Amino acid sequence: WVGHKLLPRYVLPVVLFWSFLRIGAITLRLIMGVQVFALAIPAAVVAYATPVATLTALLPLTPGNLGLAEWGWTYTLQLWEVPVATGALYVFSFRILVFALQSLLLLALPIMRGR
Numbered sequence: 001w002v003g004h005k006l007l008p009r010y011v012l013p014v015v016l017f018w019s020f021l022r023i024g025a026i027t028l029r030l031i032m033g034v035q036v037f038a039l040a041i042p043a044a045v046v047a048y049a050t051p052v053a054t055l056t057a058l059l060p061l062t063p064g065n066l067g068l069a070e071w072g073w074t075y076t077l078q079l080w081e082v083p084v085a086t087g088a089l090y091v092f093s094f095r096i097l098v099f100a101l102q103s104l105l106l107l108a109l110p111i112m113r114g115r
């Protein structure tokens with residue numbers, strides 16, 4: 001109902017802008033992950049695989065989507081001829097990296113708040 005009283009006209013462009021920015025940031029983060037782990041996965045493959053592989057996030061059948069996301073990414077990267085071992089190494093390494101960084105930020109939160 002864009003333009004109707006329920007939703008002003010300016011909301012849709014703003015939402016689209018932030019959505020594209022989010023997708024770009026997620027893709028950039030994933031491409032940087034390949035660089036961090038020094039894997040032979042082209043950046044274009046990660047960019048192409050991102051929308052397909054992240055579809056598993058829509059089906060949270062396990063806590064934190066653990067397992068499903070990794071298999072989805074490994075399978076999707078394999079479609080672009082990335083070896084299964086390389087794809088699995090990338091995905092599990094990225095999961096561990098994100099978990100470690102989130103844990104560090106959680107531990108640093110009281111310090112950042114001044115306690």
